[in-house]
Amino acid sequence: MPPTTRTENEAAYALFDKFVLNDQRNFYEVKVSQYRNSSQQVNKIRAVLAFTTGLASALAGLVVQSSFDNNGQCLIKNELGSNLVGLINSLVGGSANCSALQALVVFLIILAVIMPAMGGAFNILADLYQWDRLITIYSSSLENIEIADAQSPDPEMDDMTYRASLNAFSEGTLGVMYDETAQWGQLIRTPETLSKFVAAEQKIADQASGGATSAALSEHGGFGIAPTIDTAASPTASTPPIAVPPAVTPVIPAGANPPSVTPPTTPNPSPDSNQAFGR
Amino acid sequence: MKQLPRFSFPPPNPGFELIDSAGLDELLKGKDPEAIKTIKDDLHFMDHELMRLFRERDYEASRQQNRYRLYQIGYILLATLATLIGSFQALALNSAPRLLPAFAFGETLVALGATFLSSISGRESPFELWMINRRRAESLRREYFRYLINLPPYNQLEGFNKRRMLSRRAADINRGVFPTEDADPAMKE
Numbered sequence: 001m002p003p004t005t006r007t008e009n010e011a012a013y014a015l016f017d018k019f020v021l022n023d024q025r026n027f028y029e030v031k032v033s034q035y036r037n038s039s040q041q042v043n044k045i046r047a048v049l050a051f052t053t054g055l056a057s058a059l060a061g062l063v064v065q066s067s068f069d070n071n072g073q074c075l076i077k078n079e080l081g082s083n084l085v086g087l088i089n090s091l092v093g094g095s096a097n098c099s100a101l102q103a104l105v106v107f108l109i110i111l112a113v114i115m116p117a118m119g120g121a122f123n124i125l126a127d128l129y130q131w132d133r134l135i136t137i138y139s140s141s142l143e144n145i146e147i148a149d150a151q152s153p154d155p156e157m158d159d160m161t162y163r164a165s166l167n168a169f170s171e172g173t174l175g176v177m178y179d180e181t182a183q184w185g186q187l188i189r190t191p192e193t194l195s196k197f198v199a200a201e202q203k204i205a206d207q208a209s210g211g212a213t214s215a216a217l218s219e220h221g222g223f224g225i226a227p228t229i230d231t232a233a234s235p236t237a238s239t240p241p242i243a244v245p246p247a248v249t250p251v252i253p254a255g256a257n258p259p260s261v262t263p264p265t266t267p268n269p270s271p272d273s274n275q276a277f278g279r
Numbered sequence: 280m281k282q283l284p285r286f287s288f289p290p291p292n293p294g295f296e297l298i299d300s301a302g303l304d305e306l307l308k309g310k311d312p313e314a315i316k317t318i319k320d321d322l323h324f325m326d327h328e329l330m331r332l333f334r335e336r337d338y339e340a341s342r343q344q345n346r347y348r349l350y351q352i353g354y355i356l357l358a359t360l361a362t363l364i365g366s367f368q369a370l371a372l373n374s375a376p377r378l379l380p381a382f383a384f385g386e387t388l389v390a391l392g393a394t395f396l397s398s399i400s401g402r403e404s405p406f407e408l409w410m411i412n413r414r415r416a417e418s419l420r421r422e423y424f425r426y427l428i429n430l431p432p433y434n435q436l437e438g439f440n441k442r443r444m445l446s447r448r449a450a451d452i453n454r455g456v457f458p459t460e461d462a463d464p465a466m467k468e
Contacts, residue, residue, distance in 0.1 A: 004429055007311035011318060011430050014306055019298045020424050109370065117362040124355050128348070129282065170428045172422050181417045192405055194351060197358045198397055204390035253326065 006159050013153055013166050021149060021173050028142040032135055039131035047121050053115040060108035067101050074098035127191040137187065141180040148172030284348040297330070297423055298322065320449040321427055324442055329426075329449045336453065340412035347405040353396050361389045411455070418452045430451040 004012070069075055126132075151172055153165035303322075305316045368382035426433050426445050433441050448458045 005311075005314070008314040008317055011307060011310045011314040014310070015298070015303070015318065016304055016424065016428055018302070030392040034282075053408050092380065113366040113370070114363060117359050117366065120362060124358070125352070128351050128355070166428070167430060170424070170430060174425065174430075177417070177421055179415065185410060185414060188406075188410065194358065195355045197354060197361070198393050201357070201361070201390040201393035202397070204387060205394040208387045208390065 004163065006162065009153070009159075009163055009166055011156075012256070013169070015168075016170050016173070017152065021145065022147070024173065024177060028138045028145070032138045032142065035129075035131040035135045035138070038129065039126070039135065040124050043125050046119050046126075049115045049119040049122070049231055053112055056108045056111035060112060063105050063108070065103055067098075068105075074101065092148070099146065124191050124193050127193070130187055133187050134184070137180060137183050141176055144176045144179070145173060148176055163171050188238065284345045284352065286349070287357060288342050288345050290335060293334065295334055295337075297333070297420060307336055316463075318427065325423055325426060325445065328442070328446045329419055329423055332449055332453045333416055336412045336416035336419060340409055340416050343405045343409035343412060346400075347409050350396055350400050350405065354393065357389050357393050357396070361386065364389065388394065415455065418457055422448055422452060 067075055148169060151165060151168040153162045153169060156164060303318075307318070364382055364385045368379060368386070371378045371382060422445070426441075433446060435443055451458055
């Protein structure tokens with residue numbers, strides 16, 4: 001076929017430069033900045049939740065140790081308890097008593113329960129969006145697109161060189177887009193924690209309904225999430241799973257000792273577990 | 280907040296363009312009229328042969344992505360609720376055993392909620408559909424520019440042969456058969 005003319009090549013270059021390379025560069029820059037902000041916000045929230053959990057647990061421990069005996073009786077009259085009551089009085093400007101201390105302990109325990117659960121939710125949210133890893137992919141694409149840009153044709157080039165340069169420039173840019181999409185596709189996974197959660201909940205629902213739920217689901221086609229999870233490659237492998245409570249036994253036999261209860265602990269925020277928004 | 284899914288997903292935009300007409304006219308102002316005509320003819324041809332498919336795939340990918348995230352965030356909320364109920368239930372074992380049936384009921388509701396969510400997500404996973412459609416849309420986008428810049432395999436063809444090649448490759452991409460993309464080996468290193 002006849003080769004494209006110089007003027008056609010120049011028009012094609014102008015078009016590709018503006019609507020592909022610059023568009024793509026802007027996309028990467030915007031996404032990197034957006035994801036960095038999201039990642040930082042979620043990290044801050046997780047840190048605050050972890051800190052609040054620790055603080056609430058420690059305070060609850062302090063109040064219980066200093067103001068109650070082993071049988072839960074208020075020791076408000078002993079010296080340490082009085083000091084604590086005095087401290088609370090000075091802080092709140094009121095008069096604390098045993099009931100107030102008990103209410104405070106309950107409040108702190110509730111905080112110590114709610115905060116780690118919320119922290120767990122943010123951990124999974126970070127796994128779902130994969131911000132940190134997408135930042136890496138888009139930053140690397142941004143660097144690579146500059147290499148493609150370096151091959152852009154120059155007006156001083158002769159026609160043959162101009163066309164060859166235009167080919168290298170546009171193939172290079174399309175190559176960066178191809179690689180980025182491939183990596184992005186490999187990265188996006190359903191958080192493993194959520195698939196486990198749904199499986200566990202199905203069992204509970206089955207127990208409650210005598211198997212009717214799973215029968216209905218198998219007719220319907222089963223669970224629609226994450227049939228393709230690659231556990232080994234999952235970026236969530238290091239993420240502590242959110243605590244899924246066991247199936248409930250609502251009736252306690254008379255006279256049986258209830259099992260000892262360990263206060264819930266904060267899941268450790270993993271630095272590698274937060275990452276994404278799709279395209 | 281911008282990244283959170285929507286309950287009501289907006290309808291497709293039938294006029295969506297990869298190259299907006301106003302920007303194109305501005306860019307090509309003063310260029311060779313013959314070159315402008317060639318580019319506009321190519322764009323006009325691709326609007327029917329490729330952009331139609333791209334718009335469908337792109338919209339479907341976004342819609343499935345929204346669906347997927349909506350369900351996943353639903354699961355996250357349910358998992359958080361389940362954790363809270365379980366924790367309070369554990370605390371109530373010592374202090375308020377009479378509340379245990381209520382917690383058990385709450386736990387069952389959460390389980391039913393999770394089951395309901397997974398049921399309405401249907402036989403076809405939104406995650407799979409998102410990935411499939413996104414991959415095809417991105418491949419169609421690259422093909423669009425490959426044709427416009429006259430990159431291989433289009434540089435060897437002209438006239439109806441070139442147009443037929445585009446139609447064939449676009450149709451292949453749309454059905455999940457991806458033709459080779461001949462990138463410069465130097466750029467791949």
